[in-house]
Amino acid sequence: EVQLVESGGGLVQPGGSLRLSCAASRFTFSSYSMNWVRQAPGKGLEWVSYISGSSSTIYYADSVKGRFTISRDNAKNSLYLEMNSLRAEDTAVYYCARGYCSSTSCAQDVWGKGTTVTVSS
């Protein structure tokens, strides 16, 4: 079964940094684009970032642009999200999700269970 497993969440102070990881298994990771999507407590879904299979194309939500960096290591079947200058409003469950694409437009067909990031002093 195709699987995504996130890790790296935790409690961090405002202004701090955190690196999330997502381990992929049972599919050809390099052939798929990947995304991070988050969900604040009791709130809806917010798309955060996209990276193409080759890492040649990257997009961010305005809310995280300049603070977060998405990357991947296809040799390790892993996706990452480096989060800096964290704010209270970044508190959320962070999901990694596989892109299911028609040309360059991608829904997300496989999701991990999520990792929780809490930004608080």
Next chain:
Amino acid sequence: AIRMTQSPSSFSASTGDRVTITCRASQGISSYLAWYQQKPGKAPKLLIYAASTLQSGVPSRFSGSGSGTDFTLTISCLQSEDFATYYCQQYYDYPYTFGQGTKLEIK
């Protein structure tokens, strides 16, 4: 950014009912519209993509329609396992955006 507006935000229904959820985009998105189901404490699940294509393994009681700016998700005969929150998402242009969600509760 393209804004996605769902209606209603929540409603109650009974097992066996036919229900329809509406999603409107602030600009045309062709058919680049997905629907997701999310249950409490769980990750979202892709139900429909390309506005009307059922994802593999999703029951046929789910259907989607629409193009341009107006879309609907219909559940033809509600089952107990369908009570959840549903989100639409446009993937026509970045940043991808979700609707605010529709919480479907048992009457």
